[in-house]
Amino acid sequence: MAELKAPRGTIDRFPPYSERCEHVIKCFVDACRAHDYRIVHTPTFEDTRLFTRGVGESTDIVMKEMYSFKDKKGRDLSLRPEMTAGVIRALIEAGRRYTGQIEKLAYYGPMFRYDRPQKGRYREFFQVGIEAIGDTSPYLDVDVILLGWDYLLNLGIKPDDMVVIVNSIGDAEDRKTYLKILREHLKKVEDELCDDCKSRLDTNTLRVFDCKNPKCKELVSDAPRPLKHISSANREHFDIVIKMLESFGINYRIDEDIVRGLDYYTHTVFEVFPTGEEEASQGALLGGGRYDGLFATLSNGELDFPAVGFASGVERVLEAVDWDSQDKKAISELDFYVVILGDNAKSQAYKIVRKLQQWGFSADIDYRAGKLKSQFKRSEARNAKSIMIIGDDEINAGIVKFKPSKDKEIELSLSCFDMENPPDEIMSPP
Ligand code: HAM
Numbered sequence: 001m002a003e004l005k006a007p008r009g010t011i012d013r014f015p016p017y018s019e020r021c022e023h024v025i026k027c028f029v030d031a032c033r034a035h036d037y038r039i040v041h042t043p044t045f046e047d048t049r050l051f052t053r054g055v056g057e058s059t060d061i062v063m064k065e066m067y068s069f070k071d072k073k074g075r076d077l078s079l080r081p082e083m084t085a086g087v088i089r090a091l092i093e094a095g096r097r098y099t100g101q102i103e104k105l106a107y108y109g110p111m112f113r114y115d116r117p118q119k120g121r122y123r124e125f126f127q128v129g130i131e132a133i134g135d136t137s138p139y140l141d142v143d144v145i146l147l148g149w150d151y152l153l154n155l156g157i158k159p160d161d162m163v164v165i166v167n168s169i170g171d172a173e174d175r176k177t178y179l180k181i182l183r184e185h186l187k188k189v190e191d192e193l194c195d196d197c198k199s200r201l202d203t204n205t206l207r208v209f210d211c212k213n214p215k216c217k218e219l220v221s222d223a224p225r226p227l228k229h230i231s232s233a234n235r236e237h238f239d240i241v242i243k244m245l246e247s248f249g250i251n252y253r254i255d256e257d258i259v260r261g262l263d264y265y266t267h268t269v270f271e272v273f274p275t276g277e278e279e280a281s282q283g284a285l286l287g288g289g290r291y292d293g294l295f296a297t298l299s300n301g302e303l304d305f306p307a308v309g310f311a312s313g314v315e316r317v318l319e320a321v322d323w324d325s326q327d328k329k330a331i332s333e334l335d336f337y338v339v340i341l342g343d344n345a346k347s348q349a350y351k352i353v354r355k356l357q358q359w360g361f362s363a364d365i366d367y368r369a370g371k372l373k374s375q376f377k378r379s380e381a382r383n384a385k386s387i388m389i390i391g392d393d394e395i396n397a398g399i400v401k402f403k404p405s406k407d408k409e410i411e412l413s414l415s416c417f418d419m420e421n422p423p424d425e426i427m428s429p430p
Helices: 017-035 048-056 060-064 084-094 138-154 172-187 195-200 205-210 214-220 232-247 294-298 314-320 343-358 372-381 392-397 414-418
Strands: 045-047 068-070 076-079 103-112 124-133 162-168 252-254 266-274 286-290 307-313 334-341 363-365 384-391 399-405 408-413
Touching (some): 045 084, 048 076, 048 294, 084 103, 084 124, 084 307, 124 138, 138 266, 138 307, 162 232, 172 205, 195 205, 232 252, 232 266, 334 372, 343 363, 343 392, 372 384, 384 392, 408 414
Parallel strands (some): 334 384
Antiparallel strands (some): 124 307, 162 266
């Protein structure tokens, strides 16, 4: 049988990589707490129609990247390529009544896209994201962008090392008029566009601004951009967003070419890139925007609530972090590593580990025992903060040797491990 391998574009996550992933999620959750967003979980697979209707039939995600399948009863299902549509579907299904309060939800989990695997681009990847539902306020757009910013700051990325690229594509009305103008412009050069752009001309016209083909780039360089064609009220909305980003000292840039690849966007759209890498193939650290029409689309017009959010690829962010300065925080430390000298000490050593765990510490034991030097080495590999040594001599003397650091050693009485609370020497080592 051929050698079994993880499917192309997927990653097996061992420590420390897996711990770095956890750390990224933790930094995200901390930012969510600060901005009052609360966790929601939705299914990993959904009715395929959720994405064709929600994300858009003519988007790359739906046309090229979905993992779709039939279940045993012939239902058309897809692994979620993103979570925004699922969260809105879940809210509609839950029949929540919106009495004016804003629903601020956050999530993390695996997403699936049949993308071309490369650095920062996987077929199964983790996203963290938020959705703020129930208000059209531009200040809510700002809150969403700031949360994304704070999450990246929590990871130790410096403010000068990242930039928010922001744009407004207006509302559905603006879009109707604007798309007419854009199509007229593009029809003049239609023959010279790449096949992808040609096929999207009538269905997903805005995507021409995302095309990487140099010829297309040149052809659209003087095409009209959405921002110049939005209503004055919508321009005002955008101006408030910009003014607030400015006042908070966020490193931002308006880029009229940012249109985003999903159909549901309206008004503010944004992406965050590592500085100087906007064009890099691994793409944005996070992306999002307002999507005021999605509720109506997914509820057949029954509900109509505005919303705004973003999502961020955990692996991609992980690759942008300077882990040399972060590793200590990211890789889990073990409070105690218990070293055993001699077979007779084994059962006593297990009791000590158990007690340390009950006291609320993390503790592990060297199951292999053997030479002291090898056990010390293994404790280092496990990133242990301190060591307990127990051997036959210690048991006879009624003590345990406690090494809070490499060059310190104190003796603890074995009887202290019968106590309900840890002794002072453990809580604050000399
Ligand atoms: P998106 O731009 O498709 O937006 O994805 C958001 C982020 O997910 C990207 O900026 C990137 O960091 C990460 N990402 C996307 N594809 C991959 C991949 N193949 N491998 C690794 N990372 C990837 C959305 O998904 C929207 N649902 C965001 C949103 C939420 N808009 C409003 N609310």
